[in-house]
Amino acid sequence: MSEFLSALSEHAFLQTALLAGLLASLGCGVIGTFVVVKRIAFMAGGIAHSVLGGMGAALYYGFDPLLGALLAAILSALLIGTVRLFWKMQEDTLIGALWAIGMAVGILFIAKTPGYATDLMSFLFGNILLVPTRELWFMAGLDLVLMLTVALFYRQFLAVTFDEEFARLRGVPVTFFYLLLLCLVAVTVVLLIQVVGLILVIALLTLPAAIAGHYVHSLGGMMVIATLLGGLFTSLGLGLSYGPDLPAGPTMILLAGGVYVLSALLSRFLTWRGALRQATRA
Amino acid sequence: MxxxxxxxxxxxxxxxxxxxxxxxxxxxxxxxxxxxxxxxxxxxxxxxxxxxxxxxxxxxxxxxxxxxxxxxxxxxxxxxxxxxxxxxxxxGQPPRQVTRRIGYVPQFPSFPRDFPISVEQAVAMGRLGIGPMLGWQRAADRDAARRALEEVEALDLARRRIGTLSGGQLQRVLLARALAGEPxxxxxxxxxxxxxxxxxxxxxxxxxxxxxxxxxxxxxxxxxxxxxxxxxxxxxxxxxxxxxxxxxxxxxxxxxxxxxxxxxxxxxxx
Known part of the structure; x- marks a missing residue:
């Protein structure tokens, strides 16, 4: 770890990586909270994985893969959201199908693009050490879009995540805000792909918010704590992986996953002890 | 049947x-x-x-x-x-155009009980569609929520988390949410x-x-x-x-x- 800290001041790519992690955690804290309380982790997983189709196509046709990822993520968010709203019968099967189709399309494109192997690995598992500086600006721009949208329509997003039926009765355009929320999830997925890759996106999108949910009981509080936890996991994961030369993404995820499991056990224990105390007092 | x-x-x-x-x-x-x-x-x-x-x-x-x-x-x-x-x-109008003037209390709450939200915030959602569309909950909405809670004699629950309420308390809170929109x-x-x-x-x-x-x-x-x-x-x-x-x-x-x-x-x- 100390090795990492001294290297951090020398190497610009480490500073860029650290910044990328922090930028990503803003998205994972704010949007991740919605994903957790609305229980749409499976849909978020579908969006994340089908993004490979867009990245593969962009690579094949010579565009920036992140731009392809953004377009594919939004398209897949709209498709998956429409399925969820209007085709409830086989929701999970259809989302699973979109998930797989997106990945298959991506892999076909990448296979037909020369020099695919390294790209595929960094799409799937991320490579935070290779984030170019200009991509930091792209990430900051996405963060800005996320924050602005959530701040402007906070009450509508709260209403749609809390109680769709009641929101509809109060004249909130539920379908619009539901799809918009999924588009924000899509943007967050693209933010996180740089850091941990599309396979592990779902972990950073859910675990920090879920841990926060063990201890705070307001949406805003969860967002703040989850953002801080996201920043902690990405920074600490980067630092821990540097010395032994481990891949950074999986290190971050193991860290987040380990803390989540411990926290779940702890909050379970606290609930149990609270109930016991109430019972013995009675 | x-x-x-x-x-x-x-x-x-x-x-x-x-x-x-x-x-x-x-x-x-x-x-x-x-x-x-x-x-x-x-x-x-x-x-x-x-x-x-x-x-x-x-x-x-x-x-x-x-x-x-x-x-x-x-x-x-x-x-x-x-x-x-x-x-x-x-x-006098088709229902969709006047739903905001109706207060509705459902049989079962159509939200997850473990949602991280306070009673006051949940009741303030009854104010949606009143006043400007953008931004956070305003003081006026919070006041209206508290008035509605007072009317159903549940003002003491305002700071409680929605998931900690008993069935009867929750019913009063749902009624307050319906009243908050001044139906x-x-x-x-x-x-x-x-x-x-x-x-x-x-x-x-x-x-x-x-x-x-x-x-x-x-x-x-x-x-x-x-x-x-x-x-x-x-x-x-x-x-x-x-x-x-x-x-x-x-x-x-x-x-x-x-x-x-x-x-x-x-x-x-x-």
Whole structure:
């Protein structure tokens, strides 16, 4: 770890990586909270994985893969959201199908693009050490879009995540805000792909918010704590992986996953002890 | 299910003009008007030729067996479903355009109980659609939420998390959420199905007070209990018949439920 800290001041790519992690955690804290309380982790997983189709196509046709990822993520968010709203019968099967189709399309494109192997690995598992500086600006721009949208329509997003039926009765355009929320999830997925890759996106999108949910009981509080936890996991994961030369993404995820499991056990224990105390007092 | 086994006779006359009082007897235009409404889910006809007219200030109890179409009729009046045949007017307009002027209390909360939200915030959501669209909850909305909580005698719950409430407390909070939007009509779907009898009478006493300024439509399966409070009972089992509370007798109940219901003795206090 100390090795990492001294290297951090020398190497610009480490500073860029650290910044990328922090930028990503803003998205994972704010949007991740919605994903957790609305229980749409499976849909978020579908969006994340089908993004490979867009990245593969962009690579094949010579565009920036992140731009392809953004377009594919939004398209897949709209498709998956429409399925969820209007085709409830086989929701999970259809989302699973979109998930797989997106990945298959991506892999076909990448296979037909020369020099695919390294790209595929960094799409799937991320490579935070290779984030170019200009991509930091792209990430900051996405963060800005996320924050602005959530701040402007906070009450509508709260209403749609809390109680769709009641929101509809109060004249909130539920379908619009539901799809918009999924588009924000899509943007967050693209933010996180740089850091941990599309396979592990779902972990950073859910675990920090879920841990926060063990201890705070307001949406805003969860967002703040989850953002801080996201920043902690990405920074600490980067630092821990540097010395032994481990891949950074999986290190971050193991860290987040380990803390989540411990926290779940702890909050379970606290609930149990609270109930016991109430019972013995009675 | 019941609908198919019932003898048709009691309902045949239910759709004639006598159901909607003639113009002369109505001093004010109806707040809810349902005319020749039929609705089916797929093959099963849930509502058949329903006519209903509710005048301002009334407290109408809608009773009937499970699967008799009560909740479907409410959803149609709320504009959550569109009528297939017939017409619905709420405050003189199609339901979708006036839902914001209706306060709705659902039978079951349609939100997860572990949602991280305080009672006050949840009640303030009843203010959506009032005031500017953008931004955070405003002080005015919080004040309105607190007033509504005070009105249902639940102001002490304001800071509590929604998941920690008992059934009776939650019912009051849902009522407060409906009141926070300053509605002209209050529609309640089985508001006391999940709470004990003592709390049930508290809720009804509260509704009696609210009825002084609001028109109320309330769905219940408990015909005996609600007839103490409501000004009129409408009985729905696919088709609709209704009468004043005095006319709810053993025969009506037998027609409605097919004779398997004990009649609970009750007094008519008004």
């Amino acid at each position: 019941f609908a198919h086994t019932l003898p048709p006779s009691p309902f045949d006359h239910g759709e004639d003009a006598s159901v909607i009082p003639p113009e002369a007897e109505r001093p004010e235009a109806p707040v809810i008007l349902v005319r020749d409404l039929s609705f089916s889910y797929g093959d099963s006809l849930v509502l058949e030729q329903v006519n209903l007219s509710i005048t301002p200030g009334e407290f109408v109890g809608l009773v009937g067996p499970n699967a008799g179409g009560k909740s479907t009729l409410l959803k149609l009046i709320l504009g959550l479903l569109a009528p297939q045949t017939g017409q619905i007017r709420v405050l 002209e009509i209050l529609i309640l779907d089985e508001p006391t199905a999940n709470i004990d009898q003592r709390v049930e009478s508290d809720v009804f006493d509260l509704l009696a007070v609210l009825n002084r300024r609001l028109t109320i439509l309330l769905v219940s399966h408990d015909i005996a209990f609600i007839s103490d409070y409501v000004s009129r009972v409408a009985c729905l089992n696919r088709t609709l018949i209704y009468h004043g509370t005095d006319a709810v007798n053993a025969e009506t109940i037998q027609q409605l439920y097919g004779g398997h219901v004990r009649l609970v003795a009750h007094r008519h206090s008004r």
